[in-house]
Amino acid sequence: xxxxxxxxxxxxxxxxxxxxxxxxxxxxxxxTRHNVGWMVVDLLAKRQGASxxxxxxxxxxxxxxxxxxVAVLKPGSFMNLSGHPVxxxxxxxxxxxxxxxxxxxxxxxxxxxxxxKAGGGHGGHNGLRSIIAQFAQNGFVRVRVGIGRPDEADAAxxxxxxxxxxxxxxxxxVIERAAEAxxxxxxxxxxxxxxxxxxxxxxxxxxxxKAAK
Numbered sequence: 001x002x003x004x005x006x007x008x009x010x011x012x013x014x015x016x017x018x019x020x021x022x023x024x025x026x027x028x029x030x031x032t033r034h035n036v037g038w039m040v041v042d043l044l045a046k047r048q049g050a051s052x053x054x055x056x057x058x059x060x061x062x063x064x065x066x067x068x069x070v071a072v073l074k075p076g077s078f079m080n081l082s083g084h085p086v087x088x089x090x091x092x093x094x095x096x097x098x099x100x101x102x103x104x105x106x107x108x109x110x111x112x113x114x115x116x117k118a119g120g121g122h123g124g125h126n127g128l129r130s131i132i133a134q135f136a137q138n139g140f141v142r143v144r145v146g147i148g149r150p151d152e153a154d155a156a157x158x159x160x161x162x163x164x165x166x167x168x169x170x171x172x173x174v175i176e177r178a179a180e181a182x183x184x185x186x187x188x189x190x191x192x193x194x195x196x197x198x199x200x201x202x203x204x205x206x207x208x209x210k211a212a213k
Contacts, residue, residue, distance in 0.1 A: 011118040011194070012098040012141060016186045018071040019063075020086045022104040022127040024160075025076050033147040034159040037103040038074050039171075040145065040178045045072070056092070057085035065186040071095070080126040083134030090135075100140040101185060103178065104128060107155055109146025111167055114178045116185060116194045117142045124155075141190055145178045 023035035030038075044063055045052065052059040058076035062069055071093055075085040090100060104127055109115055118141050122128035132138045150158045163171055177197075184193040 011190055012139065013189065013191075014096065014098040015068070016070060016101045016141065016190075017099040018073070018090060018093065018095045019101045019103065019182065020073050020075065020082070020089070020131070022079060022082055022102065023074060024078050029160065031162045032160050033105050033163060034079060036105045036145045036147065036175070036178075039175050040103050040143070040182065041072055041074060043175055043179050044182065056089040058089075060089070065183050068186055070186060080130055082127040083130030083132070086131050087134040097135045097137055098139045098141075101143065101182065102128065102131060102140055103143045103145065103182065105147045105159060106144035107147060107149040107159065109144055109148070111146050111148040112170060112174050113144075113146035114174070114181050115144045115146070115198050116181060116190065117144060118190055118194075141185065143178055143181050143185070145174065 019041065021037035021041040023029065023038035024032070029035055041063075044050075045061055048063055050061045050063055052061050052074070054060070054076075056073055056075075059074040061072050063072050064070075071089060073085060073089050075082045077085055086100070086102075089095070090097070104125060106115070106123070106125070108123060119138050120142070121138065122132055128142070131140065147159065149155065181193060181197045184196060
């Protein structure tokens, strides 16, 4: 499947019935950038007092968004094999790819940015690559959590490294916003959530901002 064709995937109107949060298992990776997807669902689960159980080769729970119950999985495989447990969950529960929401870190978004996307290629992300390969299509929805692309450091080293001290001061707000985006997608639909979370508000130049007061 070529990137050009992948980008033409239409925005889905299907309800979200399952969430897959990407990350790597083990304490070694718990605080790394690659595991920001896990951080988002951990926050959502904590808020609802939900407990995790071992299922589908990972940690599984169900969360409620408004009146909607959604299956949630943290694949227990390493990132490049994420597709196997995700596909196992969806096959068992009868969930179509367009009913799946994947939360993942994204090198192509600046740290702090959250963006919603329906379909598209894997962009070099091994977790997305694995899921696309298992489903043989890319029609699932994504919540992309920006971790920034380093100027000099190797990308693999960057995603597997912890957040820097100045990033950690903002990390709670970043995870909070991503969690809000997930809630908006499930309750309001993909299109309305995109309109809300994909808009970048540009700051006014100092002179213009002063004149507006």
